[in-house]
Amino acid sequence: MTKRPSFRIIARDGVASAAELQADHDAAQARQPTPQSTVEAILYCVRTRGLAALDEPANIERLLRCDAAARKQIDARIAKILAAKDNKDG
Numbered sequence: 525m526t527k528r529p530s531f532r533i534i535a536r537d538g539v540a541s542a543a544e545l546q547a548d549h550d551a552a553q554a555r556q557p558t559p560q561s562t563v564e565a566i567l568y569c570v571r572t573r574g575l576a577a578l579d580e581p582a583n584i585e586r587l588l589r590c591d592a593a594a595r596k597q598i599d600a601r602i603a604k605i606l607a608a609k610d611n612k613d614g
Contacts, residue, residue, distance in 0.1 A: 562589065562594065
């Protein structure tokens with residue numbers, strides 16, 4: 525079994541740095557819409573654990589990766605969840 529070279533060895537060989545790779549990844553993400561599965565994952569957490577779920581590290585990460593359209597959709601759907609809960613409780 526061959527050993528994979530460490531990042532430091534690869535970087536010395538002229539391959540892109542971690543910062544360059546991250547910048548390329550971020551640029552590619554900006555060109556693509558947020559996957560619907562990311563939106564659904566956030567909303568599932570809110571439905572099962574309430575608004576406190578938005579403070580969980582995994583959901584913070586998901587929200588940071590969302591584009592503006594996805595954040596707008598999440599906001600609207602959370603408002604509906606809260607309104608339905610108020611109607612049920614009231």
